[in-house]
Amino acid sequence: MSTINIKEPSVVIREKRLGTINAFTGTASEIVSRSAKGELKDCKRKFSQCLGCNQQQAFCQLAMIRDAVVINHAPIGCAGEFADFNFTYRVEQSRRQLPPQLGRYYSTNISEKDTVFGAAKKLEETIRLAYEREHPNAIFITTSCASGIIGEDIEAVADAAAEELGIPVVTCNCEGFRSKIWTTGFDAAYHSVLRGIVQPSEEKSNKINIINFWGSHVFDDVIRRFGYEPRYVIPFSTVEELRHISDAVATIHICPSLSTYMGAGLSQLHGVPEVLVPPAYGVAGTDRWLRALGTILGKEDVAEEIIKEGHEKYVPEIDKLKERFKGKRAYVTAGAAHGQALITLLSELGMDVVGAAVVFVSLYVTLIVTFESGMRNLHWPGLPESGVKDSPASVTHVTVSTL
């Protein structure tokens, strides 16, 4: 994983940062060995993109910050996701007993004429209008293919507006054509938050960052059991809360496909350690995850207590299920990190996992396949030795597709 450089306005795309590919057909051992040698790469072909645009993924994080405005510097067609995310924003507000509020999303509505004569003035006007209407505590400007192609100095517009308004005005360079890997958009949003909002902390708090979408607060009990408070970011955070996420004692990922960039950024820039084992799926996976968290917190004894209690409570029930699943065949199709964790979970339940189709594979998640499935004896810096075994592959074929 490359160094996070917040002096650069644009995030490094996942193809370069993680060696992510979105098309591979072959055996599991092949993808693992080629990944270990750094030989995984997509075939040369004309640009193709599907599933989602980087801009939408950036938007899904920035649009849920409770007191920020997002301005999409783009033709109006790129704003198609505004309604979707506003719906999610409203539904999840009520689930969290937050006061109802519409999403504060604006488009500069770049026209054909603007692409010839320039759209910077429109952006300046939109920033002022949004500020007057909303009085936000930060403004994010998401870019688009059109604003990227005309190549105006959006950074200069943002800097001038920040000085005029006295709040952070931060660009988020997430043009759809920047990357074939749509999750680069998540990284673009985190890059903006890291460079424009997060401040260094003088003291550690008792908080653990959980980088999340807008799902349930499933980690509350376990985090409190360790004696810490959970802090879910980015959706439903305020700008002020985001300013202080550098004071956490650890970072947890709900989904590594989402949040490796934020975890790495907080670790590299602010020394916040992250739990870097695969998600807590299955008995062995959950034990390993709890031990990793316990080690970071210096509370290995608490981790062992939780594991013991969990085994007593759940393993007898799981054993009964194993009888029913024995001999059943399974094929997994899911997002990258969860798909690969599911392979392990199904194997643990006694199923015969005959294959998997996951959305994309990057160096990080490929290592998770290896780690979980024990497919080959792979050694890689940072990979926990304890999980690496030289055992036969339980998964024999991997298809990575753009779906």
Ligand code: SF4
């Ligand atoms: S930024 Fe580009 S890929 Fe994304 S919605 Fe707009 S035109 Fe489409």
